[in-house]
Amino acid sequence: MSSIIEFANLLLGGLAAGMVLFIVSVGLSVTMGLMGFVNLAHGGFAMIGGYIIVLTMTQLGLPFVVALIVGFVVTAAISIVLERLLYSRLYRAPELDQVLFTIGLVFVMIATVTLLVGPESLPLTLPSWMQGQVNLGFMRYRTYSIVLIVAGVIIMLGLWLGFERTRMGAQIRAAVDNRRMAESLGININRLFTLVFAFGSGMAALGGGLGAEFLGLDPQYPLKYLVYFLIAVAVGGLGRITGVFYASLIIGVLDFALKLYIPKGGTLFIYALTILLLLWRPQGLFGKST
Amino acid sequence: MSATSDFSSHPAARALINRHRLRWWEPLPWLLALAFYFIFPRYLGFGTEVLITVLFAISLDLALGYAGIVTLGHAAFFGAGAYTVGMLADNGIWTEPVTGLLISAAVAAAIGFLSGLVLLRTTGLTLLMLTLCTMGLLEEAANLGHDWTGGFDGLPSLNVPPLFGLFEFNPLFPKTQYLYVLGVLLVCFVFVRTLVYSPFGQSLTGIRENTLRMHAVGAPVRWRLILCYTLSAALAGVAGGIWAQANAYVNLTTLGLDRAATVLIILVLGGYGRLYGSWVGAVAYMALAHFLSQIYPTAWQLGLGLLLVAIALFARGGILGIGDALLARFARKKPS
Amino acid sequence: MTEVLLEARNVNKNFGALSATRDVTFQLEQGARHALIGPNGAGKTTFINLLTGVLIPTAGQVLFKGSDITNFEQAERVKLGIARTFQINQLFRGLSVLENVYMAIAERAGAAPGMFGPAGSRRDVIDESMELLTQLKLADIAHKTIPELPYGRQRLVELAITLGLKPQVLLLDEPAAGVPSAESHIILDAIDALPKRIGVLIIDHDMDLVFRFAKKITVLVRGAVFAEGTPKEIGANPDVRAVYLGQATHGA
Numbered sequence: 001m002s003s004i005i006e007f008a009n010l011l012l013g014g015l016a017a018g019m020v021l022f023i024v025s026v027g028l029s030v031t032m033g034l035m036g037f038v039n040l041a042h043g044g045f046a047m048i049g050g051y052i053i054v055l056t057m058t059q060l061g062l063p064f065v066v067a068l069i070v071g072f073v074v075t076a077a078i079s080i081v082l083e084r085l086l087y088s089r090l091y092r093a094p095e096l097d098q099v100l101f102t103i104g105l106v107f108v109m110i111a112t113v114t115l116l117v118g119p120e121s122l123p124l125t126l127p128s129w130m131q132g133q134v135n136l137g138f139m140r141y142r143t144y145s146i147v148l149i150v151a152g153v154i155i156m157l158g159l160w161l162g163f164e165r166t167r168m169g170a171q172i173r174a175a176v177d178n179r180r181m182a183e184s185l186g187i188n189i190n191r192l193f194t195l196v197f198a199f200g201s202g203m204a205a206l207g208g209g210l211g212a213e214f215l216g217l218d219p220q221y222p223l224k225y226l227v228y229f230l231i232a233v234a235v236g237g238l239g240r241i242t243g244v245f246y247a248s249l250i251i252g253v254l255d256f257a258l259k260l261y262i263p264k265g266g267t268l269f270i271y272a273l274t275i276l277l278l279l280w281r282p283q284g285l286f287g288k289s290t
Numbered sequence: 291m292s293a294t295s296d297f298s299s300h301p302a303a304r305a306l307i308n309r310h311r312l313r314w315w316e317p318l319p320w321l322l323a324l325a326f327y328f329i330f331p332r333y334l335g336f337g338t339e340v341l342i343t344v345l346f347a348i349s350l351d352l353a354l355g356y357a358g359i360v361t362l363g364h365a366a367f368f369g370a371g372a373y374t375v376g377m378l379a380d381n382g383i384w385t386e387p388v389t390g391l392l393i394s395a396a397v398a399a400a401i402g403f404l405s406g407l408v409l410l411r412t413t414g415l416t417l418l419m420l421t422l423c424t425m426g427l428l429e430e431a432a433n434l435g436h437d438w439t440g441g442f443d444g445l446p447s448l449n450v451p452p453l454f455g456l457f458e459f460n461p462l463f464p465k466t467q468y469l470y471v472l473g474v475l476l477v478c479f480v481f482v483r484t485l486v487y488s489p490f491g492q493s494l495t496g497i498r499e500n501t502l503r504m505h506a507v508g509a510p511v512r513w514r515l516i517l518c519y520t521l522s523a524a525l526a527g528v529a530g531g532i533w534a535q536a537n538a539y540v541n542l543t544t545l546g547l548d549r550a551a552t553v554l555i556i557l558v559l560g561g562y563g564r565l566y567g568s569w570v571g572a573v574a575y576m577a578l579a580h581f582l583s584q585i586y587p588t589a590w591q592l593g594l595g596l597l598l599v600a601i602a603l604f605a606r607g608g609i610l611g612i613g614d615a616l617l618a619r620f621a622r623k624k625p626s
Numbered sequence: 627m628t629e630v631l632l633e634a635r636n637v638n639k640n641f642g643a644l645s646a647t648r649d650v651t652f653q654l655e656q657g658a659r660h661a662l663i664g665p666n667g668a669g670k671t672t673f674i675n676l677l678t679g680v681l682i683p684t685a686g687q688v689l690f691k692g693s694d695i696t697n698f699e700q701a702e703r704v705k706l707g708i709a710r711t712f713q714i715n716q717l718f719r720g721l722s723v724l725e726n727v728y729m730a731i732a733e734r735a736g737a738a739p740g741m742f743g744p745a746g747s748r749r750d751v752i753d754e755s756m757e758l759l760t761q762l763k764l765a766d767i768a769h770k771t772i773p774e775l776p777y778g779r780q781r782l783v784e785l786a787i788t789l790g791l792k793p794q795v796l797l798l799d800e801p802a803a804g805v806p807s808a809e810s811h812i813i814l815d816a817i818d819a820l821p822k823r824i825g826v827l828i829i830d831h832d833m834d835l836v837f838r839f840a841k842k843i844t845v846l847v848r849g850a851v852f853a854e855g856t857p858k859e860i861g862a863n864p865d866v867r868a869v870y871l872g873q874a875t876h877g878a
Contacts, residue, residue: 038415089603095360095414097602100558103551104598111592119588223547227426230419238415268430271423278420279408297756298749302724302769307746489732489748490741496718496729503716506678507730507791508704509738 005139010256016145018252019152020215022245024207024225025232026159027200033176033239035193037087038095040102042204043222043229044109049075049205050217051113054124064127071209072202079201083194091193106222114219121218124209148210155203156245163241172196176239177288231274237287247285310487319569323472327465334468340576341471342533347557347568348482349525354554355563356486357518358498359410362550363421366405366428367398367523369545371530374398376445376540377438385451391474391531398527399520401428406519410512422547429545444541448534459538467536474532478525483565485521494518498563555594558601561610570609628655629691631825632708632795637676637686639669639849646672647683648850654795658825661836664846665869670829671713673846674797678710679703690795704733707794711784711801713829717772723783724768727755730790755790762786762816778809785816796820798828802835814838837861845869 028042053071056062062070082105090098130147133140163169175182175189183189208217215225232251236243251270258266278284297303326337346368353359371394378384384393401424409420432439439445452458457466485491496504497511504511534540543549552575560571583590605612632654639647646669654660662670675681677688679700688696690706698706718726728751732738737748746752759765762782772780781801788796802813817839820826830836836843836857843860845853853866860866 032415036414038418086599086603093602095418096354096558096562097606099360099362099418100555100598101602103555104595104600104602107591107595107598109595111588111595114588115592226547227419227422230415230422234416234419264434265430268427268434271427271430274423275408275420275427278412278416282412282416284416297753300756300765300768302722303752303756305722305769306724306728306752307749309746310744484744485741487744487746488741489737489743489745489751490739492725492729492732492745493738495721499718499720500716502712503718503787504729505700506704506710506712506716507787508701508733510701514739 008139009141010260011253012141012145012149014253014256015152015249016148016252017211017214017256018249019148020207020211021228021232021252022152022207022248023155023210024204025229025236025248026241026244027197027203028229029233029236029241029244030172030176030239031193031197031200032233034172034179034196035091035189037091038098038102039087040099040226041106041109041222042102042201043226044106045075045079045201046204046208046225047113047217047219047221048078048109048208049202050124050208050212050221051117051122052205053209054122054212054217055117057125064130068206068209071205075205076198076202080194080198083197087197088190088194110219110222117219119219121216122212124212124217126213144213151210156241159241168192168195231270235274235277235284237284240284240286243284243286310483319566320472320476327468327472331463331465334464336576336580338464338467338471338536340572341468341475342529342536343553343556343572343576344568345471345475345478345532346526346529346553347560347572348479348565349522349529350553350557351562351565351568352482352485352525353519353522354557355567356491356498357494357515357522359515359519360418361421362418362547362554363423363425364522364526364553365545365547365550366421366425367402367526368530368533368549368553369425369428369432369542370398370401370523371395371527371532372534372540372544373432373439373445373530374527375531375534376440376448379448379450379534380440380445381438385449387450387453387470387535390535391528394527394531395524396527398530399524402523402527403516403520406516406523410515410519425545425547425550429542432542432545440540442542444539446539446541448538448540450535450538459535461538464536471532471536474528478528479565482525486565490514490517555598559597559608561608564610567608567610574609628657630655631658631691632677632827633689633692634673634677635687635689637673637683637688639672639676639681640684646849647676648848649686650846650849650851652844652851654825654827656794656825657823658827659839659841660825660827661840661843662827662829662846663831663833663836663843664852667848668846669849670846671799672849674710674799674827674829677797678708704791704793707792708797709788709791709793709795710797711788711799713799713803715780715784717780717783717787719772722769722771723759723764723775723786724752724755726772726783727758727786727790728752730787731755731758734791758786758790761819762789763812776806776809778805778812781805782812782816785813789820793824795825796827798826800830801828802830802832 024046028039031037031039049071052074053067056067056070057064090101126144130144132143134143134146163173171182171187171192175187175192179189228251232244232248236247254270255266258269262269298307323341327334330337350364353361374394374397375390378390378393384390405424409417412420433441450459453466453470459466493504493509493514496509497514501511530544533544556571556575557568559575560569561567601608607614630653634650634652637647637650638645650673662673664670672681676683679698682697687694690708695703695706718729731751731754732748735751737751756765756768759768764779764782764786767775767779772783785801801817802810805813814835828839840857843855843857844851845860845866847869852869853860853863
C-alpha cells in the first residue's frame with residue numbers, strides 16, 4: 001500500500017516539476033522551430049519574469065495571480081523591445097553569432113538583476129490557498145504541486161486549441177513546417193515571430209514565477225537550468241508543443257525518480273539518456289524525420 | 291590526366307601556391323612570448339595560463355572556426371586531458387610529463403571520436419545541446435567518482451617529476467612550466483598550421499562555406515567533420531593535460547560551462563577561423579579579466595555581456611577583424 | 627547501342643499528403659541531350675533531387691548503369707559519376723574561382739584528404755583546374771572571389787565545378803536562370819561545348835534554349851510524365867501547348 005503512495009508521490013512531484021519545465025520551455029521550442037533562432041537567453045526571461053512576479057507581490061502587495069499576469073505582460077513587453085531592436089538583426093546570421101549574442105544578453109540580464117536586486121536568491125511566499133495539502137482520496141498531497149499540474153494541463157490545452165483551431169495557429173504550424181512555402185503563401189513571418197517571441201517569453205516568465213518555490217530564483221537561474229530547457233526542446237522536437245510537453249513531463253518524473261533511487265547519479269543519467277535518445281532519433285521524439 | 295601547360299605564373303595559381311608561406315610577422319608572437327620570459331619573471335604563472343589558453347582556443351578554432359561546428363562543450367576534452375594526467379599521477383601509474391601529454395591527447399581524441407559519431411549527425415540547437423550534455427556527463431562522472439577523481443575537491447598536489455629528468459616544475463617560480471608550455475604550444479601550432487593549409491583544411495573551409503555543395507562534389511562530409519572534431523579534441527586534451535602538469539592539481543573547473551564558454555568568448559574576441567585570433571583573444575581577455583573580474587565581478591559580467599552583443603552585431607571578426615577593416619581603409623587612403 | 631546511364635523506375639515522392647513525383651519512369655543514355663520541361667510546380671527540381679540523392683523516393687528505384695542506387699547518398703552518387711548544378715548557385719562565395727574548382731577536382735583526384743602538404747603543392751590539381759577554367763574562358767578572372775563576378779560568370783563557375791568532377795551524367799537545373807540576356811550566351815556556348823559522351827539533362831523554361839539543345843524532351847506536369855518525344859513531336863503536340871497556354875517563358 002505504501003509503495004503506491006510512494007509511487008504517487010513520485011509521479012505527482014515529477015509531473016509538477018515537468019509542468020514548470022514545460023511552461024518555461026514551450027516558448028523556446030516554438031521560436032526555435034519557427035525561426036531557427038538559437039536563443040540561449042530564454043532562461044533569462046524566465047528569471048526576469050520570476051523577479052518581477054516576486055517583487056510585485058512583496059513591494060506592491062499584489063496577490064499571486066495578479067502578479068503572474070503582471071510578470072507575463074511586462075516580460076513580454078521587454079522581449080518585444082529586445083526582439084525589434086536586437087534579435088531581428090540576427091535572423092539570417094550564422095548560428096555562432098546567435099549563440100554569442102544570446103550568451104552576451106544573458107550575461108547582461110544576470111548582471112543587471114544582480115546589480116538591481118542583489119546576488120542572493122529571492123524567496124517566494126506562496127499565497128495561503130496554495131499552501132498546505134489537498135485530500136486526493138487515497139492520499140493527501142501538496143496543494144502547490146496539484147495547482148502546478150492543473151495549471152500546466154490548462155495551459156497545454158489552451159495552447160493546443162490555439163495552434164489547432166485558430167488561423168494564427170495554423171499559420172505558425174505552416175511556417176514551422178516549411179518557412180519558405182509559408183512566406184510564398186503571404187504569411188508575414190516577421191510579425192508572426194514577434195508575437196510568438198513575446199508570448200513565449202511571457203510564458204517563460206510565468207514558469208519562472210510558478211516554479212520559483214522549488215527551482216529557486218537567483219541571478220544564476222538562466223545558466224543553471226539552461227541545459228534542461230535545451231534538452232526538453234530538443235528531445236520533444238523543435239516547434240512541437242505536444243513534444244515539449246511530453247518531454248518535459250518525462251524529464252520531470254525521471255529527475256524525481258532518480259533523485260529518490262540514485263541520489264547522486266541522477267543528472268548523469270539524464271545526460272546519458274538524452275545522448276542515447278538523440279542518437280536513435282536525432283529529430284527528437286516528436287519531431288518530423290528528415 | 292596531366293596538364294599540358296604550367297600555370298604557376300598565373301596570379302590565381304600563385305596565390306594558392308604561396309598561401310602557406312611564412313609571413314614576416316608570424317615569428318613575432320613567439321619572440322614576444324620568449325621576451326616575456328625574461329622581462330616579467332614574476333608574472334610567469336599568469337603567462338603560463340595565457341599560453342595554455344591559447345592552445346585551448348586554437349583547438350576550438352579548428353572545430354569552430356574552420357569546420358563550423360558550434361560547440362559549448364569543448365571543456366569536456368580539456369578536462370578529460372587534465373584528469374587523465376591527474377589520475378595517472380595520483381595513482382602512481384604514470385607521471386612522465388611529455389608522454390603523459392600524449393596519453394591525454396589519445397584519451398581526449400577517443401572521447402572526441404565517439405561523441406563526434408553521435409553529435410555530428412545533428413546540427414544547430416540539437417548539436418549545441420548535445421555538446422553541453424557530453425561535457426555535463428563527464429563533469430558529473432568526475433564529481434561522482436571521487437575514489438579516482440577526487441570528486442568535488444579534485445586531485446590536489448600532483449607529483450610532476452622534472453622535465454627530461456633535469457628541469458624542475460617549481461610552483462613558486464614557474465620557469466620550467468612556462469618554457470615547457472611554450473614548446474608544446476609551438477609543436478601543436480605547427481601541426482594546426484600545416485593542417486589548415488593542407489587540402490584537408492581547404493575541404494573543411496568548403497564544408498563551412500557551403501555544406502550542400504561539398505556533398506555535391508562528392509566529399510564525405512560527416513567523416514571529415516568527425517576527423518576534424520577528433521583532432522580538435524586531442525589538442526584540447528593536450529591543453530588540459532599540460533594545465534594539470536603546470537598547476538600540479540586537477541579539479542572540476544576544468545570541465546564546466548564556465549571554462550567552455552570562456553574559451554569560446556576568447557576565440558571570438560580575437561577572431562575565429564584565423565590562426566592568430568587565439569593569441570590576440572587570450573592575451574586581451576585574460577589581461578582584462580586579471581585586473582577587472584576580481585575587483586568588480588558584476589560590472590565585469592555586464593561589460594562582457596555588452597561586448598559580446600556588440601561583437602555579434604557589429605564585429606563578427608573580433609579584434610583581428612577590426613584590424614583588417616582598419617588596414618583596408620588605410621590602404622585605400624594611401625596615395626597610389 | 628548507347629548505354630543507359632541513369633534511370634528512374636516508377637519513382638514516387640510524397641511529402642505527407644502532397645504527391646510531388648508520381649510514378650515517373652525515365653532514362654538517360656550516354657551522349658544524351660535531354661530536356662525536362664513543365665509548368666511551375668511540376669516537380670522538376672524534386673525529380674533532380676531524387677536522381678542525385680538529395681531526396682529519397684517514397685517508392686520506386688533509381689539506377690545507375692543497371693545498379694540500384696536508390697538509397698545512395700549524394701556524395702556516393704557523385705563518386706559514381708553523377709553531377710548537378712543547382713537552380714540557385716551553390717558556390718564557395720568567400721573563395722576565388724580557382725579555389726572553387728580546385729575543391730571539386732581535389733575531391734575527384736583523391737587529393738582532398740591530404741593533411742600534411744600544403745594545398746598549393748598539388749600542382750596537378752592546380753594545373754587541371756586552370757586548364758578547365760581556360761576552356762571555359764574564366765582564366766582571366768580565376769583569382770577573383772565570387773561576389774566580384776557578374777552573375778552570368780558566377781553561373782559559369784557553377785558549371786565549371788561540375789565539369790571538374792568529370793561526370794558521366796550531368797544534370798543542369800535551369801542553367802541560364804537569372805542570367806541577364808546580354809550574358810546568357812556564355813552559358814549556352816558552354817553547354818554546346820560539353821563533351822559528347824556525357825549524358826546531359828537540362829531543366830529549363832526557356833523554350834529557345836530547350837529546342838536548340840535537346841534531342842529528346844520530357845514534359846512533367848503535376849509530378850507525372852505528361853509527354854515525351856523529340857522536339858518536333860513535342861512542339862507539334864496540342865496537349866503540351868494547352869498545358870503551357872498562359873505560361874510565360876523565362877530567360878532571354
